[in-house]
Amino acid sequence: MIQPKRPVVLTIDDDDQNATELKLQKAVDVLARKPDEVTTADLKKANVILVDYQLEDWPGRQEVHSISLQPGNGVALAAVLRSQVEEHIGDQRRAFAIHSGKLDELSGGLPALSREHAIARTLNLEWVFSKRQNQKSPKLDVQVAALAGAVKALPRKWPENPEKAQRFVSRLLATPPQQPWGSRAAADVETCHPPIHEWAASTHGMALLRWLLHQVLPYPSFLWEDRYLAARLCVKVESLRQALASESKARRVLEPLRYKGVLAEFLGDRWWRAGVEHMLWEWTDGEPFNAVVVRDAVQAHVSKVLEPLKFNRPVVCVDPQSFRPLDQTIDVINAVEIKPDDWPAYAEQAWVHIDSTKDEGIAALVVPQDRHRIESAP
Secondary structure, eight states, X not given: OOOOOOOEEEEEOSSOXXXXXXXXXXXXXXXXXXXXXXXXXXXXXXXEEEEESOOOOOHHHHHOOOGXXXXXSHHHHHHHHHHHIIIIIOOOOOEEEEEESOHHHHSTTSOOTTOHHHHHHHTTOSEEEESSOOTXXXXXXXXXXXXXXXXXXXXXXXXSSHHHHHHHHHHHHTXXXXXTTHHHHHHHHHHTOXXXXXXXXXXXXXXXXXXXXXXITTSOSSEEOHHHHHHHTTBOXXXXXXXXXXXXXXXXXXXXXXXXXXXXXXXXXXXXXHHHHHHHXXXXXXXXXXXXHHHHHHHHHTOTTOOBOSSSSEEEEEOTTTOOEEEEEEEGGGEEEEOOTTOOTTSOOEEEEGGGGGSHHHHTTBOGGGHHHHHSOO
C-alpha cells in the first residue's frame, strides 16, 4: 500500500538545527538549511517555512554592500522568501512562521504571552512559535505538523463556484452534517465570515487558514476551548480536565462534540458550541439555561467527578494583559465586559473581574453598558 507523502517543513537557521530537526521529524519531513543555502526548489517542496528570528552567523549577508540585500532578522528574511514564492512559484500555499525565544522583541508593544496570533498578524506571518514553551503549551512538533498538514490539505485551485467553495470549507472544518446540530454549526461558521470567495481564491486558500489561526481558534466563537466548555456545563475546569483524562465515559459522551477539522491539534482541543447547546437542550428537557438543572444533568450524563460551580451565571475571565482565557471562572455579577482592540465582533464577550478595572488601561476597555458599574464600585 502506497503511503501518502508527509508534509514538508523547511527550517532556516544559522546555528546547528539538530534539536529542532529531531523534534519535527516525528511527524514531518524536514529540509534544514542555513540562510545562504535556500533554493527555489526548497520553497516549492515546503508546506511550512520555519525561520529562526535571530540570524547572526550569516557570512553571505556581510559580503554584500547594499543594505537592501541584508535582511536583519528572520522576519525580514521570511518577507523576502514570501516575495520569491509569489513571483517565481505563484502558488501561495505555504505558511511562513518564525521560531524565537524573544517574542517580546517581535510583539511591537503587545503582551507576548499567549498572543502569538496577534504578533503573527502584525508581521504578515501565519504564526510565531516560542522557543520557551511551558507545559501547557502544545508541543512544537505537534503544532508545526498540524500547520503543515493544513496547508497540504488546501486544493491546488480554490473552487470558483460558491456552493463548491462552501462544501469544501465544510469538509476542511469537518462540520458534522450527520449530527442533528450540524446545520446549526454550519450557520455559526458562516456568522464568523470565513474568507471563502475571492480572497481565498487569490491566496490559494491561505486566507482561510489565517482566519482560523488568527481570528477563530484563539477566541470563543463557534468553537470553545475547555474553559468555556466547563463554564457552560457549570463545572470547574480542573475537574473537567480530570474527567477527560481519566474516565472513558466522559470522553465517550463529549467526543462527538470535539472539533476534528483542519488545525484541530494546533492549540489543543476545541468543542463545537452548537453541539454543546444541543446536548444541554436534550439533557435538560428544554431548560439549558437553568443552572441547577444543567448541573444535575451533567453529573448524570458525563461524570460524577465533575465538581459543580456554586454560582448560577458563570463566565470565563480573560487575562487583563494578554486577553487570553484564564482558569478563573466567576459569577457574572462580579465581572464586567471589555472590548479589546482585536477582539472579533462575532466572538463571545470578553470578561474581567471588576477589580481589574482599577487599572485605568483596563477601565478604558469596559463596554458602555457596564461603565456605570465601575464608576460606582468602591
